Amino acid sequence: MNRNRWLSLLSPLVLLGLWELAVQIGWINRIFLPPPSEVFHTLSELIATGQIFRDTGISLLRVGLGFLLGGIPAIVVGLFMGVSPVVRALVQPLAAAIYPIPKIALLPLIIVTLGLGETSKIATIAVSVFFLVVLNVAASVLQVDPRYFEVARSFGARRRDLFWTVALPGSLPGIMNSIKLGMGFALTLIVGVEFVGADSGIGWLIWQAYELYAIDRMIAGLVVVALVGWLITVGLDELEYVLVPWQASSVRIKERRVREHVRIWWTTIRPWSYTAAMIPVLLGASIAAYDGAINWWLLLLTMIGSVAIQLGTNLINEYYDDRKGIDKVQVFGIGGAIQRGELAAWQVLLAGLLAFAVGSGIGLYLVSVTGPFIFWLGVFSVATGFFYTAGPFALAYVGLGELAVFIFMGPVIVIGSYYVQAETITLPVVLASLPVGFLVAAILHANNLRDLDIDRQFGKRTLATLLGRSGANIEYYVLVGGTYVSLIVTVALGVMPWLTLITLVTLPAAVRLMRIVAVETEPHALQPVLRQTAKLHMRFGSLLIFGWVAAWLMGSFGYI
Template sequence: MTIENWFFAIRPKTLTAAVAPVIIGAAMAFDEGRAHWLSAMLCLLGAVLIQIGTNLANDYFDYVKGTDTSERIGPVRVTQAGLISPDVVKKSFIIVFALAAVIGGLLALRGGWPIVVIAVLSVMSGILYTAGPKPLGYLGLGEIFVLIFFGPVAVGGTYYVQTLEIHAPVLIAGLAPGFLSVAILAVNNLRDIDGDRKSGKRTLAVRFGDMFGRWEYFVSMILAALIPAALMLMTQSHVWVVFSSVAIMILSRRLIQDVTLKSDGATLNGVLAQTGQLLLIYAVIFSAGWMA
C-alpha cells in the first residue's frame, strides 16, 4: 500500500460534491450574520468523511459483486486492481464512517435531533448505495440519493446547524449543487454503461439507454442554471447570484457537447472531472453573489 494507492481509493476529484453544498450553506448563514464557524467546519469535515467512506464502500462492494472487472474503463478501483486488499478497504470505510458519526454527534450537541437524523441517513445511504441485497445504485435510485443528499440535505443541514432555523430559499438553493452532482453521476454511469449492463447494475443509463444518459446530463445542467434566477425572483434580492447561472452556461457548453457526441472513456473521464470542478466554481460564485 502506498500513498498513491490511497489517493486512488478516496477519489479526491469526487470530493467537490461534498464540499460545494457546505460552502453554500455556510455562505447563506453568514449573509444573515449568524455564522457559527466551528459548526461550519465540522459540517465540512463530516461531509468529506461521508464522501470518502462512500467511495471506499463503493470500491469494496462493486468488487465483491463483480461489477468492477479488468474491463473497467473508469479511474482505478483499488480493490479490483489488487492495490489494496478487500479486507483493508472494508475496515477503512468502517473507520471513516465511524469518524463521520462522531462528527455528527458533535454537531447534534448544537442542532439536536434533526442533525442526528441527517447524520444517520447520510451514513446509511453512503453504505447502502452499493451494499446489501438491493443497493440504491443498482436499482437506478442513485440520482435520487445524490440529488437529495448532495443538495437540499447538505445545504440545509449546514445552514440549520448554524442558525437553528430552515427556510425555503435555503432548500431551493440546495437543488443546484444537487443537480450538478446528478450530472456527475450521469456521465459516470454513461461511461460505465456496458460494464454495468453485464454485471446487472441497473442504473438509469442501463435501463433507458445511453441517449437517456446524455439527455440526463444536459437537463441537469439546465435545471442547475435556473435555480439562482429562481431564487433572485423569489427573494427579490441577491441579484448577483445570476452570475453563477452564467458560469454554468459558459463552462458547461463544451462538456455538454462532449457528452452528446462522444462515448470513449478518456473523454468521459475528462468530462466527469471537469464537471466536479464546475460544481466547486459554481458554489464559490453563488456564495459570493449571495453575500454581496
C-alpha cells in the same frame, strides 16, 4: 503497521489517560496542572476565536522572514567559504568567534539598535540563523570527497564546472541539514524573542498565559508550538526529497514504501470527489452568514464531518464494487486497488467504517450542540451512504444513484450545514440548494454515461442503462440545464441575492459539455466530460458561495 509502531502510539495515549485520571481523582491539583480535556477545550476556544491562527501566523511570518534574510546569504557565503581558501581565511575566524554566543543574549543589543518593533525580532532570527548555517554549509562543501573533484578534472572540468557539477550538488545534503538545523534554531528562538516586548505571536500567547496564571492556555500554546515544529519538519523532509533525491538510506527506502502506500490510499479515497462534499457545506454556511449566523468552529467541524462521511461512502463503495465483481480494471473507473491486490478488502472496509465513525462522532457532537434535527439528517445520510452500493437493494444498482446523490449531496448537506449555524430551516435554503443538487447528480450521470455500454454488458442497472443512449443524453441535458433554470428562477423569486448570478459565467462551459454528450458515445471521448462536469460543479459551487458571501459582506457594510 507492525506491533512496535502500535506501541509507540500507545505510550503517549496511556500517559494522557493517566494524566487525565490523576487530575480527575484529585491526585494532582488542577490549578497547577489542568487535565488534557481542559487543555483541549481551551485549544478549541482559541481555534474558535481565531486567535491561535493569528498568533501562529505572526510567529511564522517572523521566522520565515528572518530565516530568508539570514539563511540565503549564509548559504551563498558558506559555499564561497567552502570553495575558496581566501574567503575561508577571511570569514572563518569571525564566524567562529560569534557562533558560540547564545543569540538570545544579543537581543537587548539588537533592541537598543533597532527598537522594539518587528525589525528587531526578525533581525535576531536572521543573525542567529546566518552564523549557524554559514559554518555548516562551509563544512559540508569541505566534506565532499576529493575523489569526485579528480574525476571531474579528468573529464576536463574548469573551475566553474567544478562548482556547479561537484561542489554544489555534493554539498547539497549538508546544506539541507544546515537548513533543518537553522529552522529548528529559529523556532526555538522566536518563542524566546516573543517572551520579551511582543504583543502578538505564539511566544507572547504563552507568556501572557503565564502572567494570567492560565496554565491550560500555556499548555495549549505548547501543543501548538510542537505541532508547528512537527509540520515544518515534515515539510523540510519533503523538500529534501525533492532537492536531494539521490540520498538513499534504509530510511529513504522505507519512506518510499510509505509514499507508495499513501499513493494507493490517495487514489482509493478519490480525493477529487471531496469538493462535491465541501461545496454544499460551505454553501449552507454562507447562506447562514448572509442570514446573520456564523460560527467558524462549527463550520470547521461540519466540513470535517461531511468529508468523513464522503470518505466512508467512497471506501464502502470500493469494497462492495469488488464484492459484487464489478471489474474496475477494465473500466475507466478510478480505484480498483482491491482488484489489483494493492489493498486487502478488509482494510478498505475497516477504513470506511472508521471514517463513518469519525463522521458520526462529529455528527453526535453537532447534535448535542444544535438538537435532534441534525441527528435524523445524519442517520439518513449515513444510511444513504451505506446502502448506495451495499445491501440487497443497492441504490446505485437499481437506477436510483442520481436521485440519492441529488438529495444527499444537494439539499441534505446544505440544509444540515445551515441548520448547524442558524438552528432553523427555511424554504429559501431548500430552494438555494437545488442548483448544486442538479450539478452533483450530473457528475454521477456523466460517469454512468461513459460506462453505459460496459455497465449494460455487466448487468449493472443505472438510470442511463435503463433509459438507453438517447434517453440518457436527455437526462444529462435536464440535469445540467436544471442547474441554470433553478438558479435563475430562485433569483427571480427573490430567494437568492442577484450577486449569485455570477455563476452564469460557467454557462458556456456547460453548453460545450452538452454538445460533446450529444455526439460522442465512446468511453474515451466521454472521459473528459466526467472530469469537466466535476470541474463545472466546483466552479459553479465556488461562484455561488462567492455570490452569497459577497452579498453578506456588502450587506454588513451597508451597501445593500
